Amino acid sequence: MRTPAPPRIARLLLQWLLPPGDAAAVVGDLDEEYQRYIRPQRGPLGADVWYWRQVLLSVPNLVRLHAFGPGLGTEVRHALRVMGRRPAFTLAITGTLGLVLALGTGVFSVVRTVLLAPLPYTSADRLVRPIPDELFFVDALEARAFAERMTTLQSTAAWSRELFLFSDGDQPEEVRGASVSWNHFDMLGARPLHGRGFRDEDADARDVVVLAHGLWVRRFGADPGVVGRTVQVSGRATTVVGVMGADYVPLEHDWEAWSPMPPDPEAMMGRGMVVDGRLRDGVTLEQAQDEMRRVLGDIWIEGGGEVSDLDRASMRMIPIRAWLLGDADRILRVLGAGVAFLILLACANVANLLLAHGRSRAREFAVRSVLGGSRARVGRQIVVEVLLLAIAGGVLGTALTASALPWLVERLPPDLPRVGQVGMTPGVAGFAAATVVLVAFMTGLAPVLSATGSGLGRTLSSGRGSSAGRGHVRVRSALVVAEAALAVLLLAGAGLMVRTVASLAAVDPGFDPDGVVTVRLSPPADRYPSGPELETYYGRITSELARLPGVTDVGAIQFLPMTPGGWWSTYRTAAPEGVDADHYTAMRVVRQGYFEAMRVRLVRGRSLNEEDFVPGAPVRVLVNERVAAEAGAELLGRTVYLGEDATPAEVVGVVADVRQSDLRQAAHAEMYVPFVHVPWRRLYLVTRVGGDPSGVLEAVRSAVSSVDPSVSMTGPTLMSDVVAKTTARARLVATLLSLFGLVGLTLGGVGIYGVAAQAVGERRREIGIRLALGADGPSVAARTIREGLGPVVLGLVLGAAGSYVGGGVLEGLLFGVQAADLAALGSAPLVLLAVALVALTSPAVRAARLDPVRSLREE
Amino acid sequence: MGRDGLLGSFEELVLLAVARAGGEGYGMTVRREIEARTGREVTIGAVYATLDRLEAKGLLSSHLTDGDAGRGGRARRIFRIERAGVDALATARETRAGLWEGVDLADLGGRVEGSR
Known part of the structure; x- marks a missing residue:
């Protein structure tokens, strides 16, 4: 009967963490307890959980032990020496990791600020907006009906867009904002930074205003004393009663001032209004939507109109969050997925480089083993090297992110909520650090297993001589498959978006924006x-x-x-x-x-x-x-x-x-x-x-x-810029996906080249024999290319299939092109194929020109 | 052991666990003993690091023995308490006893052994 084994990866981790001389004793202690006491008591799952807990919670102690022990310092010094001896290798890995980590961190910082950070409202997921039809405005009667008849809503508040003219001082300034029900901020559950929101009685006098943070800083020098001061707004003496905080998200992105709406909805007759509501506890969005269709239908019928099924179907209740984010959700998901693919691709690439590096160091490791270095010790050495490389990449990536973020933020659609707050925060730094660790793990796994010769590694290093490291090549080929597939996915996405941008550029807007300057005036x-x-x-x-x-x-x-x-x-x-x-x-x-x-x-x-x-x-x-x-x-x-x-x-x-x-x-x-x-x-x-x-x-x-x-003036602006702004989202996604695709393509090409070049290097003898037996150069070259292309083609097929299936995620961002567009999806594999051929040329030529005599004499 | 030569509280636990096992123990027995007596989860890493430190201070010594099948043939590292270790435990107990003298928890409104 086999004795039940503790979780392998946990045990491996523990082994790595321990000084080589002591690893056996400690792992033995834990294994013995696991088998003798824990497993019989807690069962297989409970025992494995216990083992993992023991290992993971031991990490801080063991790391501290190393910091003062002799082992780690030596290993770090050795790793630095190895890295210094091969500057090109070190630079390639650090650069690759730095670049993709920068892109990943940049995209994450936007996703975090725009999508993940909670909206500054109380229970924001309970806030909804009734939309009567595609125009989405309601009139005063409908607004009143929502307030009085909707039992599924615990409270409602209306708003209407408003332009305010702030005319104190030399520069009058037009400010976009809203007239809001006095309970607007209360309903949202938003608190001002200074002063207060609106009260019931404000709605009658209507001589008060709440300022957004940006306007407060720009026009009032961020003076908290402005609360209570009277300023001229749209020709009326108006008292500033509150200032919203910098992290407040207005319901429309460009609002910078709020004033109370008259209490009587009839006074708003003829103005487009929007009503927002808060769902009563236990009520679902669907229930509220059903009630809204009933209430709105009643209103229309009472007004002498008719309500068709189509009318009812177009009445929708949507979460405010969805309204605020618009398609930002989709854009950021697409970019997030793209950057995740790129990071995976880079990991595959770096793992490939490390494997190649490990092969060429086989002699060093063998010597160290002979001199008493245990397999675990060699493994630990590699872990230290990979970690150092990943950390260097992380540092480079962080530096790149810091300088690239302003570039990215500038290209983001300005109506994304909180776009101005995107930056390097502790959360973003934490994400970068976690990614570094994950990358180190993913890139280090294969080389460590390969070098320590345990489990999978045994297959990797099995066999010597002419077919040296078949298994090893197999792992590297699998990595190339992954690289090719991921590169195709990125390229296909980029292709679809580029075609979208081209279609948008080809649209005839009905006017010619080039050469036109526009300026808006408010006398x-x-x-x-x-x-x-x-x-x-x-x-x-x-x-x-x-x-x-x-x-x-x-x-x-x-x-x-x-x-x-x-x-x-x-x-x-x-x-x-x-x-x-x-x-x-x-x-x-x-x-x-x-x-x-x-x-x-x-x-x-x-x-x-x-x-x-x-x-x-x-x-x-x-x-x-x-x-x-x-x-x-x-x-x-x-x-x-x-x-x-x-x-x-x-x-x-x-x-x-x-x-x-x-x-x-x-x-x-x-x-x-x-x-x-x-x-x-x-x-x-x-x-x-x-x-x-x-x-x-x-x-x-x-x-x-x-x-x-x-007279307050907005602009002047180039009309071509006004038009360009409307395509900013599509261009942003196209630009970034193209960038990801290009980086992916380069990494893929390097990976393909690396594997082929090494295969040729390791099989010099075999190739030499074939040449000596009469094979001609071209056939040897063709064979090299054929073998190099094998995994690439497999990756291409997988990537093409993936892009065909997954193209749907871009739906909604595309224009003038189908998600299953043959030109875009078909050209991505072709581009990669071309790059692969170029990458394989040099190894193929080298194989063909091999001198059989010399290659045979070398062994 | 702190700079003043006093045992740290976890060091004291580890050393006592070795002493309770007849002055000889290894990682697993020490870990189980402490966990059983204190009722708190103790990691092998913490135990091992402390045993290692106590050995470096000369309070313990260790040697490797052959392993057995229950532990995949891995060697056991047996720790034995040294004279200095016994002294350190004695000092710790005396120090505590000295400090306890004249302290009546009942007077301080505390929970007294035996009372409910």
């Missing part, structure tokens, strides 16, 4: 109360800008493409008493020159001209192709009736569709109205420049502020 209501003043102001700015050298066209619009904001209206294609149904369109207020400056193509009819923009002119509008198609009748030359009061407007032309929200989404229905009829206060000016527009940014700024320096 204050006290000095520019109505249309004529605004017309004078914008007219003067337009002529100032037109005078700048190189400027060809100047125009303006109230909602620039690729920026948030919208104003919607209904229209009818016949007189109000007509029978046709309402149509729905986005309304764009434009100033003359907009279409020329943005190069929006005119499809039919005529563009708007000077006469259409003079006061008293009849309302003439342009529609986009989508409106023309949806109207169901030829609109050109017809009069349409806008909104509730059915303002008549003549359609004089049709222009091309412009992608408004981002490049991925098709154009909305859009109608363009001259500024003179709807004198919108806040406009984006667009200025087209011949030549490089970045040279005129400063000139645009000073031209604008020369008219009225007190």
Whole structure:
């Protein structure tokens, strides 16, 4: 009967940790107790757990013993000597580990800050948001219904986006924020850093404001005394009552100020609102969603409408966390997986290098064994070397991370929550340290087993002579398979994302952003109360800008493409008493020159001209192709009736569709109205420049502020940057996956080369015999390549299969390309194959040119 | 043993465990003895490191014996208490006894042996 054996790996670990002379006695003690007492008492599982506990809890004592004992110092010194003797080897391993650890730590620091750190709300997972339809805003009636009728929600709070103008001091500043129900912060369970949130009575007076940390630092010099001070906000004397902390996450990423909403929802009529709620204890998201569909359906029916099944299905209740993170979750998971693959690949690579290194040191180890060094001692020596290499890699990686993090953060989508807080924290350093240990273990396992000749190692070092180390080569080939498969996965992911970015770049947005400079202006209501003043102001700015050298066209619009904001209206294609149904369109207020400056193509009819923009002119509008198609009748030359009061407007032309929200989404229905009829206060000016527009940014700024320096200005910005921002996520993922793929490809190539080169080196004699027996050089070279390609092809197949199956994780990030895209998935293995062939060329040539006489004489 | 020549409390336990086993023991017996008497989990690493230190101080000596099948044929390292070790234990007991003199835990409101 076999005696039950304690866990092997635990015992191996204990052996490594002990000074060589004493290992047997201590391991014997533990084994004896395990077999004689513990196992009969606790059973196999309990006994193994006990053994592991004994070993793991012994680690600190044994390590301390070493630190003062003679063993470790000698081993470290020896390891350093070995590393110093082979600087290229040391550098290759340290560099590889440093690079992938830096990438891993960088990605982890983002994942940790954005995804893993808890949101600064009480029980954030209980917070939900009812979404009535794809527009996601609710009106005042619906907001009230949520508050009064939803029994599944313990409390609700509404908000509506708001722009605040902070006008104290020299520089007025426009700040995005929200009007919120007075219980907004209470419902979220968020506490201000200084001062307080809102109270019931604030909602009536509405002369208080809470500041975000960034605004507080920027505008008030981080002075805690600002709480209680009265400042001018949007032309009203307003008291600062609170300041949120730096780690607070607003519900929308760019909010920097909050003011209370009037208590009566009717006062918010006509404004888009969002309601957030907290689930009552024991209530599930699904239950709340069911109730929401019921309540909302009732409201619509009470209002005289109808509710279809489709309407009900589009009413959703979603967790606030999901809303805040958007697709960040998916992006970071993809990047996390990518970097994990890369780390694994690097481990395989380093293990491969170490195995090769171990082979060439077989003589050294043999000599040490003869001189009394035990197998365990040799194993420990390797562990010390691997640990030192991993630590060196970790130090290099940490240094690289510290300098690469700002680069990464700059490329992250700015609307990710807490992106600004990403950095080297103790948690990140801990992750880096844990990764170093894990990497050391993974890379060191094979070489240690190989060198100590126990278990697997026996197979590794079995056989000598011409077929030297077949098993050893087999392990190294398995590592090459893994490397090839992982490299293909990374390359395939990169390929899909690169194609996505290319598809996005090929989208025709309906305008030409190149050469356009845009700036957003908010003339204050006290000095520019109505249309004529605004017309004078914008007219003067337009002529100032037109005078700048190189400027060809100047125009303006109230909602620039690729920026948030919208104003919607209904229209009818016949007189109000007509029978046709309402149509729905986005309304764009434009100033003359907009279409020329943005190069929006005119499809039919005529563009708007000077006469259409003079006061008293009849309302003439342009529609986009989508409106023309949806109207169901030829609109050109017809009069349409806008909104509730059915303002008549003549359609004089049709222009091309412009992608408004981002490049991925098709154009909305859009109608363009001259500024003179709807004198919108806040406009984006667009200025087209011949030549490089970045040279005129400063000139645009000073031209604008020369008219009225007190008007708050956002920008100027290049229109091409505005467009680029909308593809930032796709480009970020594409860039990083390409980087991972490139590093993976290089490491894979090095691994393939290493194994083949060593195989040739170890089989010189065999090759020499074959050459002597008449084999010609090319056939020997072909054989080397064939044998080298074997594991690569296996890896390619595995990787290609993996990328086909796993491509789905990229779904949602892709655009214009399928997850199972043949071009992207097929080219990844081909690229690796090409690299493998290049890597195998030099060993093959060396084998072919071998001098048979010399190689035979060497042995 | 601290700088003042006094035994550390774990050292004292280990040394006593060897003494209880008739002045001779090895890692397993010492570990089991301490665990049984104190009711706390003790690791082989801690025991071994302490035995090693006590040997370095000259309080214990050790020699290797042949192993047996129950331990995979691995050698046993038997520790034997030395004269200096016995002295150290005696000193420890005297020191404690001196300190205990005149201390009545009942007066201090403590738990007294035998009382419930």
